[in-house]
Amino acid sequence: MTTFVQMVINGLALGSVYALIALGFTVIFRAAGTMNFAQSSVMLLGGLLVARLHEALGFWGALLVAAAATALVSVLEALLLRAARKRDLASLAIMTIGFNTLLLAELSRQIGSDVLSLGDPWGSRIVEFSGITVAQTRVASLAVAGVLIAAFFLAFRFTRWGLAMRASALDVEAAALMGIRRRRLELSGWAIAGGLAAVAIAFLAAFPSQGLDQTTGEVALAAFPAAIIGGLGNPAGALVGSLLIGVTEAAAATYQNDLSLLGSGLSLIAPYVVMVAVLLVRPQGLLGTRETSRV
Amino acid sequence: MTAPPLVVDRLTVRFAGLVALDDVSLTVAPGQIHGLIGPNGAGKSSFFNVISGVYRAAAGSVRFGDAELTSLRPDRIATHGVARTFQNIVLTKGSVTENLMLGRHSITRAGFVATALSLPWAVSEQARHRVRAGEIAEFVGLGDYVDAPVDVLPYGIRKRVELARALCMEPRLLLLDEPVAGMNTAERVAMSHTISDIRAVLGISILLVEHDMGLVMRLADEVTVLDFGKRIAGGTPDAVQRDPEVIRAYLGTGRDA
């Protein structure tokens, strides 16, 4: 029983961190109509900055600076995207892939084969209650992510920014007709996505992970299925999808031995298996809406 | 070859609370030119979209002869001989002939394997249908333009390509969505002749949505009037023009688009 509860807690913690990334995808999709395949390298940038700056600025200071930097880089990416000649989905998505390739090339060079510590204040300490042991980092991630997610949904629901986001059309052409306000809104979406990504990697690179290395950014890829499962563009869906993925991953890791028939390293592919399963049953995602137009 | 009748019975279409079509019934008799008119927002486009399978009907039925079209996908409906044009022309990149050949899709059979391997029957099928597409192009007045890329053609010619492409499907029922929108007078007259030729020579039933009242009244054998998704009048052009309900809906004018 305790194993199960531990697994659920770990899963929710992981899922809430994924949610930070997935919510970023959601706002970018609503605002710009594309998927940001550069999220992993932007995230990695954030992690690298925290790793480099935490000794000088302390963990939280470094994180703040990193979040600002990733927000800025995301905005730059958005501006670069504006320069693309063809505005169709595939072209924009490919541009984000190009951006990712470039940024990742530079970051890989910077990190090399090092494994960096992010200097988080929780280290490898654990929390115990009622016979359940959970890493402090997990508790912290639940708390921090929880606050940020709550703030996000409150803003989405009750502020003018949120209203504009909810009302924003996915039609990129119509967006062009709507002028400056629209463009500023779009950039705000990118900035928020970038900032959230930095916070996400701060937790993903913490215990029980060894630290930050070249491949840590790839964890962001698990958030893609999360966003898709929930239905692209739907924040609640992104949250549900992320939590689902987090718990599934934790379950796969915890019960790995019982599932050894399916091979080792199941937790790595758990997000994708869940996504395929969901898409087979509901192609529009769990909370996505089916269009009236049949085509 | 006469087309079967199109019988639409109590058709209803809803979008998240909005009723686009409310209990609409009409019949297009074989070989008839049937006009569908109504103020903007009356539901004419929705009507076309349901018939061609783009929208799902909430209630009612669409029958074309013996076939029940109501819940079929658009590409299935095409095989029953129902073709349509679009208000905002949707042509693919390429030459006029390429676009017309797309219209031949539902009556040709060459699949991926046969085409990839350049099997003789697939090659000759293409050739045969190219010839036919050329004939249809001539019929519609596009003979000079068959090899021209569609992007550089004037609007009026593109409208004709749209029409010719629909004809290439060898339809028995043709749904024309504002075929003369945006055309000048001369072009309208020419198109009007083409449309009546289509019925006269090819025997195709035509359901025509248009705002050009003069054109509709001249061409149509029968007219149905929609307003706010409901059928408010129907009958011969003369009868409809005098119908007080229709006059009220249009606020007293038989205005041109």
Add this chain to the structure above:
Amino acid sequence: MSEIALVRPRRRVRSRAASVALGAGALVLLALPIYLPGFWLGVGLFSMSAALGAMGLNLLMGTAGQLSLGHAFFVAVGAYGYAWFAGHSGRQGTVDLSGLGLPPVLALMAAVVLAGLAGVLFSPISGRMRGLYLAVATLALVYIGHHVLLNARSVTGGFNGRQVPEMELFGFTFSNHHPDTLLVLGVPFGRLERLWYLGLVLVGLGWWLARNILRGRPGRGLAALRDNELAASVMGVPAARYRAAAFTVSSMYAGAAGAFLGLVYERIVPDSFGIMVSINFIAMIVIGGLGSVGGAVAGAVFVSALPLVLGHYAGSLPLVVPAGMEESGISPVEASNYLYGIAILAILVFAPGGLAGLVRRRSPKVPTQEER
């Protein structure tokens, strides 16, 4: 009005000069193994494998307009498929490998068919999904595929991979043996030279098939689906079926690419088929030009050759250092990645038509609006 009638038909008219150039090019390709040293033969062979994969992805992306990140998976299916179909059972190190021991030519065809089958299996998703949903769904293929490659050890050999049996045709082997020495104009033709011609045949065949599809009814249907799905549907093009078909054909090309790659590598490992491979293929299509078979091949050559060439000349190029060296500088792979990233961005901003688009712009066969 009749000026338009004077517009030249786009395709059929190919000038004498172009035909001669094409013929000369073909002759050059046939003669190259006599003159090229081993390194450049290797570059050519990798390019050919990439070209096969790129032609398939071009059908999916350029014509059907679908974005797939799963190409690497189908390449892996082709490679491992061939290795298993042609391989023999036996012990390799700590692993008991299985294999069907089929004649290599049969194994090659079976591998392509297997990749196609994998594409068909994915069709409930590839047929019904579009755009970003499909793109992310295909991510799953790469990662789940990688997992299977690592774990299905009796088939794939696990982490250490598996040997790839040589191609053999009626007693003639595409290796350094059987015949042990083959002299062509005084030049010994070993494995690489022999594989060159096999590659040319495969690429030529692939080109011909792709061209036929694009010019014929299916190609038109796919292009219509991409441009306006509604209109295409109304014209009778069955959207889901065609999208699934495009995906399947694309995966067969990838399978062929994988099988040929296996022959070139002689040994395949799971890490060779990661997400970066999928991204490389996308880069090939974008750089070469969407929708053009020739463009796909050009893009394939560019993207495959680049890291190899950079690595070869690492000593003499500024900044670029051979991989693994301690000096400061960029490794060839890193340098290539920089260039891909920049190339993709630059092309989508300045020349969305890619290399093929640039060539087309140079020789306008149609008078533009202004010229008329």
